[in-house]
Amino acid sequence: MTIEPVLATDLDLPGLRRGKVRDVYDLPPDPATGHPRLLIIATDRISAFDVVMPTPIPGKGQLLTSLSTFWLRFIEREGLGPTHLLSTNADDIPEAAFASAGTTRDQLRGRCTIARKARVIPIECVARGYLEGSGWKEYQATGHVCGLPLPPGLRQCDRLPEPIFTPATKEEQGKHDENIDFDRAASLVGRSLMEDLRRRTLAIYRAAAAHALARGIIIADTKFEFGLAPDGSILLIDEALTPDSSRFWPADTYTPGRAQRSFDKQYLREWLEEQVRAGHWNKTPPGPDLPAAIVDATLDRYREARDRLTK
Numbered sequence: 085m086t087i088e089p090v091l092a093t094d095l096d097l098p099g100l101r102r103g104k105v106r107d108v109y110d111l112p113p114d115p116a117t118g119h120p121r122l123l124i125i126a127t128d129r130i131s132a133f134d135v136v137m138p139t140p141i142p143g144k145g146q147l148l149t150s151l152s153t154f155w156l157r158f159i160e161r162e163g164l165g166p167t168h169l170l171s172t173n174a175d176d177i178p179e180a181a182f183a184s185a186g187t188t189r190d191q192l193r194g195r196c197t198i199a200r201k202a203r204v205i206p207i208e209c210v211a212r213g214y215l216e217g218s219g220w221k222e223y224q225a226t227g228h229v230c231g232l233p234l235p236p237g238l239r240q241c242d243r244l245p246e247p248i249f250t251p252a253t254k255e256e257q258g259k260h261d262e263n264i265d266f267d268r269a270a271s272l273v274g275r276s277l278m279e280d281l282r283r284r285t286l287a288i289y290r291a292a293a294a295h296a297l298a299r300g301i302i303i304a305d306t307k308f309e310f311g312l313a314p315d316g317s318i319l320l321i322d323e324a325l326t327p328d329s330s331r332f333w334p335a336d337t338y339t340p341g342r343a344q345r346s347f348d349k350q351y352l353r354e355w356l357e358e359q360v361r362a363g364h365w366n367k368t369p370p371g372p373d374l375p376a377a378i379v380d381a382t383l384d385r386y387r388e389a390r391d392r393l394t395k
Contacts (some may be wrong), residue, residue, distance in 0.1 A: 089128040089140035090195065091164045094186035097123060105148070105328060111198065112178065114170070119314065120201035121170065123177060124194060124322075126152075130382070131328075132248060132353050133367045134261075134395075139374035141383050145195035151390045153197070153322040155292065159306040164288050167320040168199035168311070180197035202311025205361035207269050208261055209281050214304035215242050216331060216344070218263055219250065226378055231265030239341040241304070249282040254309070280318065281310055292325050299392045301347065302338055308328035325393075332389050347389035352382050 092107065111121040126145035130137050149172060172191045182189055191371055211339040212219050212229065218241050219229040227233060228252035230384035233272040238244075251269040270278045293303045302330075307329050311321040315332035323329055339347050343354075355378050359365040365372050 087142040088191075089125060089142040090125075090187075091129060091140045091193055092166055093125050093192075095123075095181045096183050096185050104136050105129050105145075106322075110179075110201075112174045115370045122168075122199045122201050123181075124197040124199055126195045126197075126323075130349070130352065132349055132356055132371070133369045135367065135369050137352075137371040137374055139379060141216060141379055141386075144163060144383060144386060147383075147386045148323060148326050148328060149195050149197060151326050151393065154394045155319070155324040155326075157212050158292070158295070159288055159324065160246065162291055164291060165174070165284050165320055165323070166317065168202060168322075168358050169197060170200060171198040172196060173198075177392050178353060188337070199321070200319060202313050202321050204309065204311045204321065205273055205277070205281070205318075206254045206255070207273055207278070207281065207310075208307050209285040209310060210250045210263075210305060210307045211247050211254055212283050212305040213244055213247045213252055213289065213293055213333075214302070214333075215244060216240065216304055219305070222263065230263050231267070240346055241338075242343065247286055247293075249285055251278070252307070256276075256338075259311045277318075284308075284310070284320070286316070288320070288324075290339050296393055299395060301331040301389065301392055302335050302344075304331035304344075327389055349382070351385055352378060 091390065093153055095109055096151055097109035101108045105127060107125045107127060111123050111124045113120050126148045128140035128142055128144045130141050130144060153172050156169045159165060160167055174189050174196050176195060198265040215238050222229050222240065223234055227236065229248065232248055250263060251266065254261060263388050268277065289306060296303045306325055308324060309318060311319050313319050330348060331350065332347035333344040355363065359372055
């Protein structure tokens with residue numbers, strides 16, 4: 085069955101914010117509690133190097149939503165902290181949202197999340213269990229990652245002695261997030277809060293990594309976002325442990341000292357790097373059109389990761 089991609093949404097709801105992948109609207113307060121709510125829609129947009137590609141990945145939004153929902157419920161069930169998740173049922177969206185909208189309820193099935201509204205803490209909370217990406221580049225140059233000294237002689241993709249917490253600034257769309265050390269993050273949002281976020285991030289990463297490894301997937305690193313609810317409690321918000329926010333590697337082919345085969349966006353990134361080397365793109369908007377083979381292979385990797393992890 086052909087899936088019609090959803091590149092953007094149009095609803096009769098206030099407060100539209102478009103991120104790289106998600107469209108977010110304000111919903112009326114929860115009728116039971118009076119708490120403010122959000123409608124978060126995972127579109128079929130895909131980004132790399134902080135640039136949204138012009139070509140959608142049809143069905144990606146549903147895959148991301150189902151996997152993120154699995155992890156959010158896993159985190160709650162394991163007692164690792166509350167999340168923003170209330171519902172993923174498109175029938176819970178008020179009828180008024182579709183009165184004169186260009187988007188239908190059926191287009192949102194499988195790709196929408198009704199969530200508790202929270203004030204975003206402007207720090208990306210990154211957990212790394214393996215040395216790759218920007219962490220590998222920084223280690224090669226300094227022997228550190230985000231101010232943390234690591235043992236000498238580590239190879240690309242080596243497993244770290246212990247998972248590490250490496251915060252980053254949360255920038256607006258089109259700007260690159262910046263890796264920072266813990267002290268700078270603490271100066272931005274407060275030391276006590278950052279210590280709490282570090283504890284939560286590493287606890288979730290360790291539990292998720294163990295679950296994934298038992299299913300043949302290494303979670304090399306991942307990033308989380310947290311927010312403050314109106315009552316001051318800390319909520320895990322946005323997505324969790326998806327191919328958009330994590331590096332997933334097949335455990336059976338893992339070999340340190342080189343780049344790994346992946347279930348995440350690394351496949352797309354590598355193709356884009358080829359376009360950069362060939363002089364076809366310079367990592368600024370707009371991104372290049374994606375060939376059908378790249379679209380299909382990217383979607384296959386997302387689907388396999390979802391199916392393995394949610395067994």
